[in-house]
Amino acid sequence: MATVTFENATRTxxxxxxxxxxxLNLEIHDGELLVLVGPSGCGKTTSLRMLxxxxxxxxxxxxxxxKDVVDLPPRSRDIAMVFQSYxxxxxxxxxxxxxxxxxxxxxxxxxxxxxxxxxAKILDLEPYLDRKPGQLSGGQRQRVAMGRAIVRQPxxxxxxxxxxxxxxxxxxxxxxxxxxxxxxxxxxxxxxxHDQVEAMTMGDRVAVMKDGVLQQCDTPRALYDSPVxxxxxxxxxxPPMNLVEGQIVESGVAIGGTTVPLERPGRPVGTRVTAGVRxxxxxxxxxxxxxxxxxxxxxxxxxxxxxYAYLAEHFDTAGVTAASDLxxxxxxxxxxxxxxxxxxxxxxxxxxxxxxxxGELITAAG
Numbered sequence: 001m002a003t004v005t006f007e008n009a010t011r012t013x014x015x016x017x018x019x020x021x022x023x024l025n026l027e028i029h030d031g032e033l034l035v036l037v038g039p040s041g042c043g044k045t046t047s048l049r050m051l052x053x054x055x056x057x058x059x060x061x062x063x064x065x066x067k068d069v070v071d072l073p074p075r076s077r078d079i080a081m082v083f084q085s086y087x088x089x090x091x092x093x094x095x096x097x098x099x100x101x102x103x104x105x106x107x108x109x110x111x112x113x114x115x116x117x118x119x120a121k122i123l124d125l126e127p128y129l130d131r132k133p134g135q136l137s138g139g140q141r142q143r144v145a146m147g148r149a150i151v152r153q154p155x156x157x158x159x160x161x162x163x164x165x166x167x168x169x170x171x172x173x174x175x176x177x178x179x180x181x182x183x184x185x186x187x188x189x190x191x192x193x194h195d196q197v198e199a200m201t202m203g204d205r206v207a208v209m210k211d212g213v214l215q216q217c218d219t220p221r222a223l224y225d226s227p228v229x230x231x232x233x234x235x236x237x238x239p240p241m242n243l244v245e246g247q248i249v250e251s252g253v254a255i256g257g258t259t260v261p262l263e264r265p266g267r268p269v270g271t272r273v274t275a276g277v278r279x280x281x282x283x284x285x286x287x288x289x290x291x292x293x294x295x296x297x298x299x300x301x302x303x304x305x306x307x308y309a310y311l312a313e314h315f316d317t318a319g320v321t322a323a324s325d326l327x328x329x330x331x332x333x334x335x336x337x338x339x340x341x342x343x344x345x346x347x348x349x350x351x352x353x354x355x356x357x358x359g360e361l362i363t364a365a366g
Contacts, residue, residue, distance in 0.1 A: 002078075002155035002188050004028040004051065008060035011046055020046045022212040023060065033182045033189045034217075035203035037196055038235070043212035044192045048158050051190065052081055064156065080149035081158040084165065086141050088133040088148075095120075095129040098147040112151075119147040122181065139170045146178070150185070157182070157189040163198065175202055197238050200224070208232050230359035233276045233352060239306060239327045242282070245356070246275035253353065256291045256311040256325075260346050265353065265362075272356040279306060281350035282328035284336070290343035296324045298335050305332040309342065 006026040012019040021043040028034045036044040049055040051062055053074035061068045069077050080101075088097050095116050102112045120126045123143045133141055142162060149157055162178070163171045179202045182189050193199055199206045200220040207217040208231075216228045227233035233241045246253045248271045252262035255275050267273060283290070284307075292312035299306040308324035328344055336342050353362040 002065045003030050003063075004156060004188060004190065005063040005066075006047070006051075006060070007063070009047070009050060009057055009062050010059040011043075011050055011055055012058050019043075019058075019212050021050065024214055026207060026214060026217060028188060028190060029204075031186045031188055032204045033179065033191060033202060035191045035193060035199040035206045036209060037193055037199035037206055038209035038215075040194060041211075042209040044194075044209050045160055046212075047209070048081075048160055048190060048192050051077075051156075052079060052158055053077055077156075078154050079156040079158055080152045080154040081160065082145050082149050082162045084161045086133075086145040086162075086165075088141060088144060090133055093130050093132055094125060094136070094144050094147075097133065097144055098151055101148065101152055115151040115153070116147070119150040122150065122184075123147050138166050139174055142166065142174060146181070155188065157187050159189065159191045161193055162191075163193075171198075178202065196236055200236065206236075208235060210235075227276075227352070228361055230274050230276065230354040233354070237278065239279050239329075241276045241278050241352075242326050243274050243276050243354075244311070244325055246273045246353070247271065248273060253351070256293070257313050258291045260291075260351060261348075262351060262353075267353075267362060273362065274354040274356050274359065276352040276354060277346050277350055279327045279329040281347045282326065282344045283347060284328070284330055284334055285343050285345040287341070287343050290345035291326070293326055293342055293344055295336050295338050295340045295342060298338060300332050300335060302332070305330050305335045307336065307342070309344070312341065 006024045009021060009024045010019050011021045024047055036047060038044050046055055050057050057070045061070055098119060099112045099116045120129055123146060125143055125147060128136060128140060163174055166174060175198055203220060205217055206220055206223055208215045210231050216223060216232050223232060223236045230243055234243050244255055246255045248265045248267050248269050249259055250269055252259045253265060253275055293309035294312055295307055295309050297308040307328045307330055309326050311325040314325060326344060354360060355362055
């Protein structure tokens with residue numbers, strides 16, 4: 001097991017002006033499963049490859065257990081990587097694939113077989129040790145790739161979107177298995193994904209990146225409840241947080257022609273802000289007692305329903321707009337009809353305000 005430290009780690013690709021990873025500072029604790037998440041092109045995979053030694057570090061340092069590894073080749077860093085493509089040898093069976101790195105490393109055959117068998121037991125692969133990758137399902141191939149990493153007994157696991165090739169149902173089941181396995185093994189793990197639901201359900205902590213810059217790193221609950229800016233607020237959560245234009249007034253914040261009470265707005269009257277509220281923090285109320293809106297889409301999911309709606313002032317002036325302004329989670333029996341006019345009230349204490357220009361959090365008092 002090991003700690004991993006990025007200190008102002010920067011990677012700028014040739015013939016580009018903006019760094020792919022810009023002065024990344026991140027401490028990964030011993031035995032932790034840390035997830036790097038963000039949209040495509042945010043720098044998460046580049047960060048992982050820098051740690052693996054597959055990308056150069058132009059500035060700063062990366063340390064494993066306090067030792068700078070920037071100048072070490074990948075084989076000397078004592079890490080194991082699980083790729084998106086699994087990268088299994090088609091002519092080798094499962095046991096041979098899992099033990100191949102040990103064979104190259106000239107590990108004794110008896111020990112090699114023992115390690116492969118132990119990993120196969122952990123991953124429920126014992127019945128498949130003699131099969132070739134082409135005879136396995138996607139989920140089984142993914143577990144073989146995991147087994148190949150486990151048998152090496154590395155100090156750090158690196159996983160680059162290992163579930164992206166699986167179907168939705170298998171992906172849900174497998175992410176829980178990986179998280180449980182990591183906690184059982186206790187190996188420090190850095191996991192890259194673009195799927196924020198995957199990140200929230202697996203990570204001890206989650207690091208959110210945008211345009212090569214770390215936005216926030218915290219526990220899933222802290223990211224959800226206390227995002228530091230509008231980007232994190234809108235990226236974390238499914239459905240995402242509602243982010244709408246507002247303006248500070250004497251008694252609160254004006255949103256969609258209605259004033260939402262707010263004791264400490266944190267900005268002078270007249271200031272433009274971005275107001276954020278989670279779908280579960282909006283209630284359907286009688287007309288005149290909330291933010292007027294027009295229903296665009298209703299998603300009924302059995303135990304709950306989501307109402308997608310336009311702000312009435314937008315609908316009345318522009319008709320149908322490109323996207324819904326608000327999403328509210330409601331009881332399915334209360335679901336309104338498409339096109340119906342409704343009123344949505346913000347639950348007390350649930351409104352977040354962000355600077356309209358920088359996107360930085362202003363206040364969470366409501």
